[in-house]
Amino acid sequence: MEYDVVIGLETHAELATETKLFCGCEASFGGEPNTQVCPVCLALPGALPVMNRKAFECALKAALALNCRIDKVSNFDRKGYYYPDLPKNYQVSQNYHNLGVDGFLELIINGNEKKVGLHNVHLEEDAGKLVHPEESGADYSCVDFNRAGVPLLEIVSNPELTNVEEAEAYMQTLRNVLLYIGVSDCKMEEGSLRFEASISLKTKGSEKLGDRVEIKNLNSMRAVIKSLQYEIKRQSKLLDQGAVIERETRLWDENNQKSERMRSKEEAQDYRYFPEPDLVPFTIEDKYIEEIKSQIPELPVYRLKRFVEEYGLTSYDANILVDEKLIADYFEACVNAYSSPKAISNWINNDILRELNETKTSISDFAVNPKMLTDLIKLVDDGAISNATAKTIFMEMAQTGQGPEVIVEKKGLKQISNASELESIVELVINENGKVVEDYKNGKKNALGFLMGKIMQKTKGKANPKIVNQMLETKINQ
Numbered sequence: 001m002e003y004d005v006v007i008g009l010e011t012h013a014e015l016a017t018e019t020k021l022f023c024g025c026e027a028s029f030g031g032e033p034n035t036q037v038c039p040v041c042l043a044l045p046g047a048l049p050v051m052n053r054k055a056f057e058c059a060l061k062a063a064l065a066l067n068c069r070i071d072k073v074s075n076f077d078r079k080g081y082y083y084p085d086l087p088k089n090y091q092v093s094q095n096y097h098n099l100g101v102d103g104f105l106e107l108i109i110n111g112n113e114k115k116v117g118l119h120n121v122h123l124e125e126d127a128g129k130l131v132h133p134e135e136s137g138a139d140y141s142c143v144d145f146n147r148a149g150v151p152l153l154e155i156v157s158n159p160e161l162t163n164v165e166e167a168e169a170y171m172q173t174l175r176n177v178l179l180y181i182g183v184s185d186c187k188m189e190e191g192s193l194r195f196e197a198s199i200s201l202k203t204k205g206s207e208k209l210g211d212r213v214e215i216k217n218l219n220s221m222r223a224v225i226k227s228l229q230y231e232i233k234r235q236s237k238l239l240d241q242g243a244v245i246e247r248e249t250r251l252w253d254e255n256n257q258k259s260e261r262m263r264s265k266e267e268a269q270d271y272r273y274f275p276e277p278d279l280v281p282f283t284i285e286d287k288y289i290e291e292i293k294s295q296i297p298e299l300p301v302y303r304l305k306r307f308v309e310e311y312g313l314t315s316y317d318a319n320i321l322v323d324e325k326l327i328a329d330y331f332e333a334c335v336n337a338y339s340s341p342k343a344i345s346n347w348i349n350n351d352i353l354r355e356l357n358e359t360k361t362s363i364s365d366f367a368v369n370p371k372m373l374t375d376l377i378k379l380v381d382d383g384a385i386s387n388a389t390a391k392t393i394f395m396e397m398a399q400t401g402q403g404p405e406v407i408v409e410k411k412g413l414k415q416i417s418n419a420s421e422l423e424s425i426v427e428l429v430i431n432e433n434g435k436v437v438e439d440y441k442n443g444k445k446n447a448l449g450f451l452m453g454k455i456m457q458k459t460k461g462k463a464n465p466k467i468v469n470q471m472l473e474t475k476i477n478q
Contacts, residue, residue, distance in 0.1 A: 002204040007161035013153045013184040014192040015058040020149035021125045022049030029190045033144040041149035043088040055151035058183035059123040068100025075281040080272040085128035093124035095273040107169045117158035126150040176300045180325045201235045211247040227252040311341035320349045326363045338374035367401040376404040426471045429454045
């Protein structure tokens with residue numbers, strides 16, 4: 001049998017605030033366990049929450065960037081469930097008035113565009129974290145409440161992703177949007193960006209959806225992809241055998257690269273939602289929405305399209321540039337200084353990104369600023385230095401922070417382009433290598449490369465290769 005795959009993703013992103021959602025405790029990652037807590041986030045009797053304005057602005061900005069319709073009546077609800085890392089035994093979330101609804105995320109996959117609908121975007125508080133001891137036979141677990149109360153944005157997609165490739169594009173695109181608008185650092189290794197996947201299979205072409213399986217414990221995009229690939233095979237095999245796919249929650253076992261049953265979901269979970277009595281409802285004014293909307297920069301998908309149309313870049317090159325906002329900003333600063341987008345793109349995508357990766361440096365801390373890079377490219381374009389020499393100069397620029405002209409002058413690297421100066425050297429090499437010249441005349445075209453190499457040796461690599469090549473051919477053929 002052939003099956004259609006149906007995938008939906010729930011995303012949780014911790015928001016980039018200094019303090020928690022309803023109290024003044026620090027919201028940073030990595031503190032000693034249970035040192036960033038207070039009566040509010042520990043749910044001690046009589047402690048009252050106060051909403052973090054910055055967190056709400058971040059959530060609203062994300063909802064607008066994701067093309068949501070904003071519910072102007074905002075309210076929080078209590079979502080009741082018991083778990084050891086949830087101090088209140090309920091979570092303050094949004095159910096009756098989600099901040100944003102009916103949004104969409106635009107993807108570009110192999111040059112094709114696809115819009116994935118978003119069911120809702122809402123704001124809630126994060127839970128704490130259980131810490132399980134690693135020693136064998138331990139019969140206890142510890143709980144760290146530092147994360148409890150950290151502002152969390154939940155983004156729920158519609159089940160409109162049809163394969164693993166689309167799911168990967170969705171995750172990457174959503175991550176880039178959140179980074180571009182500055183509402184989350186999206187560090188999956190620190191738990192500030194988390195995904196949960198739902199997947200079902202149906203008979204190809206059928207309108208009836210199959211029973212879905214939820215997959216949790218996904219701590220990387222790679223784990224999401226692997227778990228989806230595994231579930232497609234597992235569910236296909238069961239359906240081929242005539243079995244029924246159980247509606248359940250499964251955990252991803254990274255060590256064994258397979259999903260394991262966690263619990264059944266035969267009935268909907270009853271969270272007993274009711275309005276949070278300690279937080280008053282409020283109305284979001286149009287003026288406030290427009291103010292937040294004005295802070296949203298050009299988003300990566302639209303920037304990619306513009307780079308292709310305006311600068312003539314390939315989709316591949318443009319995609320690399322827009323993957324990080326600061327890199328895209330650097331590129332545009334270079335183009336504004338010197339209109340040579342293809343050359344600038346090549347230098348950034350090959351040399352600069354390699355250097356940043358090797359030195360673990362951010363582009364904002366990189367020694368070579370846009371003017372220095374474009375000055376280097378101009379020297380190549382003007383014939384003052386060769387491309388090979390430019391690579392050497394670039395490495396010294398990255399290490400010393402000196403401009404290219406300074407390095408060229410200091411090391412005497414300026415390319416020899418004066419015809420009269422090169423002519424005597426070309427004639428000398430021709431006279432010293434008569435047999436090679438004859439080989440070239442007899443059709444061995446690679447002999448010219450040998451002669452070029454000899455000239456470069458005599459000029460210590462400073463001869464202009466274009467002029468030398470023309471001069472060699474002219475003199476040999478005379």
